[in-house]
Amino acid sequence: MGFPGSVLDALRSSPGRTVFEQGDRSVSRGELLELIWRWANALREAGLGPGQGVAICTAVSPEAFAVHMGAHVLGCRVVGVRPGYAAGQLAHVLGMGVEALVVDRSTATPELLAAAGTIPVMPLEECAGERLPVEVTARPDGVAALNFTSGSTGRPKGCAITYRALGEHWAWQPRLWSPVARELAGAFERYMVFGTLASMVVMEFLALCVLGEGTAVIPEEDGRPLFPYAIERHGITGSIITVPRLHGMLEVLRDEPVDVGSLRGLMVSGSPLSPDRLAAAVRRLGPVVYQGYGQTEAGSISMLTPGDIARGPEGVLASVGRPHPRVEISLRDGEIHVRSPYLMAGYWADEAETRDTLRDGWLRTRDLGHLDEDGFLYLTGRTRDAIMVNAMVVYAGPIEVALARHPDVMEAYVVGAPDDRAGEAVHAFVVPVDGREPDREALRALVRAELGADSVPQTITTVSGVPVAASGKPDKAALLSDPTLLSDRSLRIRREH
The missing domain is CATH 3.30.300.30 (ANL, C-terminal domain)
Structure with a gap:
């Protein structure tokens, strides 16, 4: 069972369970599976198949997830387009072998359509594919996704992730789940998902939710911060949060009696979090706070868990936790090098940068750090600006x-x-x-x-x-x-x- 087979099998196993909630709408796993088949058929009818590029720029929705999975069923290369790209960046990303662009009403801006040029555009709302199952034609060594960094030159770099890598991934493959991954999957029973599915981190935790038989909740905006108000409104048990949002949430909770007692897992990621701030979050929220360290090129590298925080050595709050079980770390002159089954295969169409970053199966993170005797990783700086x-x-x-x-x-x-x-x-x-x-x-x-x-x-x-x-x-x-x-x-x- 590789990828996307793991997702399809999970949806088949409990077709009546709710997998997405969006406003008053609930989508069952069986209905999501039908959406995936419809999009796989629509993309195939458009002439797409293994190795061909499908750019996706949409808001978060069940249909958006179905497009991603439908393209993966066919073995396409999914090019996730983030919001906020400048015109030149859009042109660069859409120039990476893209044969079709999927948009929705909220993202089909004049800038995006101009950057697409002659690339065929497929509106998300107009999918007319059949609901019949499609044979999975994804190939292990084919590129499943291009996940983008900003790039040291200002041009987004596409990190090529293969189908084999996703089949060995810490989050996308339940048979390989570590105890921490299983713990998180349980905590993400009701996952508040927001932002963009072009984010590797958003998709990793959506994988834990879907494969763990949870429900992904897409919150409606009501003019108040999602954190903490949407947690109370929707009974959210798990979500990811950036450091700035965490700061804002703690400020609200200091002054407002918002009930966030449903939380069982809150993953803080994206930028450094000081030990004092982490301690403050744990004091206010309880033993639900996780901190993650990773890179687009490497996926999730290490994780600090509530158990680590409660029982770890003195000073553990300054660490980014222990590496995942299948992640190896090598320190070379203080620089962190990483090896795992789910590293990127390289940067798309950038052999020189790939050679400089991937060496003998190891990835240079360009972060500096050290490991303590208990295996906790501490970051001390960066080799890049x-x-x-x-x-x-x-x-x-x-x-x-x-x-x-x-x-x-x-x-x-x-x-x-x-x-x-x-x-x-x-x-x-x-x-x-x-x-x-x-x-x-x-x-x-x-x-x-x-x-x-x-x-x-x-x-x-x-x-x-x-x-x-x-x-x-x-x-x-x-x-x-x-x-x-x-x-x-x-x-x-x-x-x-």
Whole structure:
């Protein structure tokens, strides 16, 4: 039983159980299976099959999940398109061997359709495929999905995940579930799913829910934060949450009597979480908080569980937990290298970057860290100029290049710093041409147009020059730590919320 066979078998085993709730609508496992067959047939009638690319850009819905699975039944390569891409990024992603694009009414923007060009567009609401089962034609070595990083050049890099890898995956294959995976599957009995199915993390935990006979709950917006209000409203037992959302949730719970007692598992991921903040979350929410560490290239690498927090060694809150049972870690000059059955096969159409990242079956994470004697992994830094904004990796280099294109900017330097709202925030320092004062809004618009909203600097500061470290390289950290530069008076820019 490989992938997507594991999903199909799970749906067949209990066809009457509810698998999705969305507003007043409930979708049974049998009905979801019919949706998958309809989309598999529709895609096949469109001439698609093994090895061909299907880009999917939709809101979260039962139909959206069915499109993903229907494409996998045929052995297609699913290209998940995230919201928020700039025009150039859309063109880059849709240029990765895409033969069809699936959209819904909420995502069919003029920018997306313009980037698609001559690629056939299939509206989610107009699927007319038959409900008859389709033979699974996925091939183990075929690429099942392209999951995207932001890319160190500002162009999203497609991490190619094979069908074999998903058949050996920690979440997608129940016969391989570790005790922690089974524990999480039980906790995600009612999984609040939101955001985008183009997210690897969202799909991993949706796998645990579906394969564990749970119900995925798609919450309706009511003007209040999903965390914690939707948890109370829908009796949510499990969800994933970014660090900024966790901060906001704890602030609400400090002042409002919202009942979140249904929670059994809350996975915090996407950006660093301080031990003090983690301890505060555990005190308020109880033994339900997990913390995960992973990368798009590697999937989930390690996990800190409530049991670890309760019984682990002193200082364990500063760790990112123990590696998954089938994940090996090698530390080489302090840099974390990872090997597992579900690593990416490589970056799509980027052999040079693949060779630099994958070596003899090991993946360079470009994160620094160490393991303690109990096997807990601690992160200590990064070898790249990467910043985690709203659980997305953005790189300083492309932002610096974009800012330096402005005619009033001679040099640009970008650094990241912890931020309660976004996990980490981008801060830019620009050296002006001939003492000019660059238009900050124009600079922000330039970055947004080229790299998307997550890369837009939260602050932009004009400086006469950058300090130089002993190595002779620019000391960007010194810019960020200089209180005279980060005063309200010197910034003269409003924060973007």
